[in-house]
Amino acid sequence: MKRAIFPGSFDPFTIGHYSIVKRSLSLFDEVIIAVGINQTKKPQFTIEQRKDIIGQAFSQEMRVKIMEYNCLTVDFALEQKADYILRGLRSVSDFEYERTVADANKRLTGIETVMLFTDTQYSFVSSTVVRDLIAYGKDISDFLPPNVKI
Numbered sequence: 001m002k003r004a005i006f007p008g009s010f011d012p013f014t015i016g017h018y019s020i021v022k023r024s025l026s027l028f029d030e031v032i033i034a035v036g037i038n039q040t041k042k043p044q045f046t047i048e049q050r051k052d053i054i055g056q057a058f059s060q061e062m063r064v065k066i067m068e069y070n071c072l073t074v075d076f077a078l079e080q081k082a083d084y085i086l087r088g089l090r091s092v093s094d095f096e097y098e099r100t101v102a103d104a105n106k107r108l109t110g111i112e113t114v115m116l117f118t119d120t121q122y123s124f125v126s127s128t129v130v131r132d133l134i135a136y137g138k139d140i141s142d143f144l145p146p147n148v149k150i
């Protein structure tokens with residue numbers, strides 16, 4: 001059984017995140033979307049709202065689980081008996097950051113990080129853009145996964 005965790009702040013979960021998880025289901029038997037609550041930045045959406053949005057997106061997908069965590073990501077991966085950490089890459093700056101973290105995680109625990117490149121149509125989508133659009137009262141439905149209402 002190949003299990004991965006997909007950790008992030010998901011503030012909120014976007015169509016970019018959704019696309020990464022959907023595509024990863026051809027690689028993994030189970031994907032745990034792990035919503036981090038130990039963030040230094042104050043989130044706009046509560047942990048319950050963030051989990052609810054993800055739940056709406058994957059209500060028909062039994063192989064996707066949603067959990068919250070409040071510890072080091074690798075410790076959470078070990079606790080869940082996951083052998084892989086899934087991440088998405090949009091840009092060179094994502095790459096530099098992700099590579100450093102992945103190296104550290106591998107050194108600490110042996111857990112491999114699997115990175116998928118963003119689907120190019122979503123390369124500009126980020127939680128930050130969605131939060132900005134909300135602040136100015138704009139329609140964000142194109143930035144959210146299908147079947148999600150905020």
Ligand code: ADP
Nearest residue numbers: 007008009010016017087088089118122125126
């Ligand atoms: P974090 O705060 O841990 O970076 P995010 O919620 O911002 O959490 O992102 C979680 C993961 O999703 C990261 O690997 C990020 O690079 C990836 N990601 C975010 N937006 C996109 C997108 N549009 N396409 C592909 N991957 C993305």
